[in-house]
Amino acid sequence: MQMAAPITQDVMTIPRKDAGGLPNLVGMTRETLAEALAEIGVPEKQVKMRVGQVWAWIYQKGVHDFAEMTNLSKDFRAKLAESFQVARPEIVTRQISSDGTRKYLLRIAGGHEVEAVYIPETDRGTLCISSQVGCTLTCSFCHTGTQKLVRNLTAAEIVGQILVARDDMEEWGKPPGDKRLISNIVLMGMGEPLYNLDNVRDAMLIAMDGEGISLSRRRITLSTSGVVPEIARAGDEIGCMLAISFHATTDEVRNQLVPINKKWNIDELLQACRDFPRLSNAERITFEYVMLKGINDSDADARRLVKLISGIPAKINLIPFNPWPGAPYERSDPERIEAFAEIVNKAGYASPVRTPRGEDIMAACGQLKSATERARKSRAEIAAEAGGAA
Numbered sequence: 407m408q409m410a411a412p413i414t415q416d417v418m419t420i421p422r423k424d425a426g427g428l429p430n431l432v433g434m435t436r437e438t439l440a441e442a443l444a445e446i447g448v449p450e451k452q453v454k455m456r457v458g459q460v461w462a463w464i465y466q467k468g469v470h471d472f473a474e475m476t477n478l479s480k481d482f483r484a485k486l487a488e489s490f491q492v493a494r495p496e497i498v499t500r501q502i503s504s505d506g507t508r509k510y511l512l513r514i515a516g517g518h519e520v521e522a523v524y525i526p527e528t529d530r531g532t533l534c535i536s537s538q539v540g541c542t543l544t545c546s547f548c549h550t551g552t553q554k555l556v557r558n559l560t561a562a563e564i565v566g567q568i569l570v571a572r573d574d575m576e577e578w579g580k581p582p583g584d585k586r587l588i589s590n591i592v593l594m595g596m597g598e599p600l601y602n603l604d605n606v607r608d609a610m611l612i613a614m615d616g617e618g619i620s621l622s623r624r625r626i627t628l629s630t631s632g633v634v635p636e637i638a639r640a641g642d643e644i645g646c647m648l649a650i651s652f653h654a655t656t657d658e659v660r661n662q663l664v665p666i667n668k669k670w671n672i673d674e675l676l677q678a679c680r681d682f683p684r685l686s687n688a689e690r691i692t693f694e695y696v697m698l699k700g701i702n703d704s705d706a707d708a709r710r711l712v713k714l715i716s717g718i719p720a721k722i723n724l725i726p727f728n729p730w731p732g733a734p735y736e737r738s739d740p741e742r743i744e745a746f747a748e749i750v751n752k753a754g755y756a757s758p759v760r761t762p763r764g765e766d767i768m769a770a771c772g773q774l775k776s777a778t779e780r781a782r783k784s785r786a787e788i789a790a791e792a793g794g795a796a
Contacts, residue, residue, distance in 0.1 A: 428489065428490055428491045429442065429489075429490055429491070430490070430491050430492070430493045430562045431460065431464060431490050431491070431492050432464060432492055432493060432494065432562045432565060432566055432569065433560055433561035433562025433563070433564070433565055433566070433608065433609065433612070434561075434562075435561075435608055435611065435612070436457055436461065436615075439457050439460065439461065440453050440454070440457050442489075442490070443456050443457060443460070446485055446486075446489045447485070456478075456482075458617065459475070459477060459478060460475070460478075460486070461615070461617060461618055462617060462618070463475045464492055464618070465612065465615065465617075465618025465619050466578075466579075466617070466618055466619075467578055467579055468569065468572060468573060468577075468578035468579070469492065470492050470494070471492070472484075472486045472487040472490075472492070473487070493562070493566070494566045494569050494570050494573070495512035495513060495514050495520070495563060495566045495567060495570055496512065496513040496514075497510055497511070497512060497513075497570060497574070498511040498512065498513050498519060499511040500574065506526045507523060507524065507525050507526070508523065508524040508571075508574070509521060509522075509523050509524075510522045510523070510524075510567075510570060510571065510574070512566075512567065512570060514539070514559070514563045514566075515560075515563075516557075518539045518556055518557070519539070520536040520538075520539055520559065520563075520567075520595070520596050521536060521595060521596060522534060522535050522536060522567040522570070522571065522595055523595065524571055524575075524588070526587070530589045530590050531586065531587045531588050531589050531590065532588075532589070532590040532591070532592055533567070533568060533571050533588050533590070533591050533592070534592045534594050534595050535564060535567040535568065535591060535592070535593060535595050536559065536564075536567065536595030536596035536597055537558070537559055537564060537593055537595070537596070537597040537598070537599040537601075537602045537605070537606050538555060538556075538557070538558050538559060538596055538597025538598065538601065538602055539555070539556035539557050539558075539559065539596065539597070540553040540554050540555040540556045540596065540597070541553065541555055541596060541597050541598060542554075542555040542598065542601065543598055543631050543664070543665065543666055544665055545631060545651070545653075545663060545664050545665070546662060546663055546665075546734065546735075547653070547663055547696055547698060547727060547733070547734075547735050549730040549733070553596075555597075558597075558601070558602040558605060559597070559602065559605060560605055561605045561606075561608035561609040561612070562609075564605060564606060564609035564610075565609040565612050565613060565619075568588065568591065568613060568619060571588055572588060572619075575587045575588065589621075589625060590621075590625045590626070590627070591610075591613060591621060591625065591626045591627070592626075592627045592629065592649075593606065593610075593626075593627065593628045593629055594627070594629040594649070598630065598631055598633060599628050599629070599630060599640075600628075600630045600633035600636040600637070600640060601633060603636050603639060603640060603643075606628070606640075606644070607640075607643050607644050610626055610628075610644050610646060611644070613626065614626065623644070623645045623646050623647075624646075624647060624689065626644075626646035626647065627646060627647040627648070627649050627692065628640055628644065628646050628647070628648060628649065629649040629650070629651055629694065630648070630649070630650065630651065631651045631664050631666050632650065632651070632664065632666050632667065632670050632675045633666070633670070634670035634674050634675055634678045635670075637678040637679070637681075637682060638678065638681060638682065638683060641682050641683035641684055642683050645683075645684065647689065647691075647692070648679075648682055648691050648692070649691070649692040649693075649694055649723075650675065650679060650691060650692070650693050650694065651664065651694050652664075652693045652694060652695055652711075653694070653695055653696050653698075653702060654667075654672075654702050654707075655672075655702065655707045655710035655711050655714060656672075656710070657671050657672055659701065659702055660672060663698075663701075663702070672714065676714060676715065676718070679691050679715075679718050679720075680717070680718055685718070685719060686719055687719045689719070690719040690720050690721050691718060691719065691720045691721075692720070692721055692722075692723055693711075693715060693720055693721070693722045693723070694723050694725060695711070695722055695723065695724055695725065696725045696726075696727050697724055697725065697726050697727055697737065697738035697742070697743050697746065698727050698735045698736070698737075698738060699727075699735065699736040699737060699738045699739065699742070700736075701735065703738040703742050703743070703746055704746075705745065705746070705749060707746070708745075708746045708749035708750055709749060711750065712749070712750055712753035712755060715755070720755060721755060721756040721757070721758075722750055722755050722756070722757040723757075723758060723760055724743060724746065724747055724750075724757055724758070724759045724760065725759075725760045726738065726743060726759065726760070743759055744759075747759055
């Protein structure tokens, strides 16, 4: 039986080399790094050792400059410097919210920009990262969905967001017992991770590597709008936690809110959840549910929701809608959210209401959109208005 091809958009992923022409060691798997070192003349018997040394400098110590890799000979460091680079996305702007949330606008190869958000909490620090420039899914409640998809991010650009945030928070080289500022990663930024699964997988395996960034797989959550054929593969090849961007209890409403539902409907999506590898009471699926006034927030919706997910070890994150300029929806009233949550709770499901974070810097869930795209849209609108006036 012939295996189906992965559902990805790799034609829009750029090569590993940037404008400077040197391959970036960031984002290479251990196997690829071994091949790259062998190609520049590292003897076969030394390759494994050299991979471990370079890996530790990049992902344990956060080093950018080969000259700082002091346990390597000067000649080897010089050879690395002429053959490779250790590059990260460039911080264009960093905004800090009144609640401590940090939003980074990052420039990547080709001049494109993506956003990443750090959310500090009492028991954890969560970094929300992007997997694509823009998004192809056009979810009607999401600001990112109004920005057209440009391309996939490379593994280097995905894991590079973690490196940039650790740089900014000076989190390299701390003793093992120190509390991590970045303890959790969520793939909930710009883009649909399962449309870029190969690069997302490689980046997350780097993040989980015990001799590098060393994040537990259970501290990484991948959120998908429902690319059903790739859900099991994500469980098998990454093994991280799964979140479903659900948001509706009927196909009619979900078709409007999350158009990918027209391709894989609620029944197909929930079956993929039931079949998800590692699914258990200890590793529950999170169903994300944005609360939209008069659209999906009725008592009947709440009762349908718990009936739909019956038998799936799950929790439900209720997300008050985060408005953005021109948004066609309103946030559900607090009393309505509370009533909805009570029905879900009584059915035996944890249903925390997510506290909006970083709203003053447009960093809350569903608000991410690159600044250049916002500016471009504004200029286009200005031009249109000028034309109309003429």
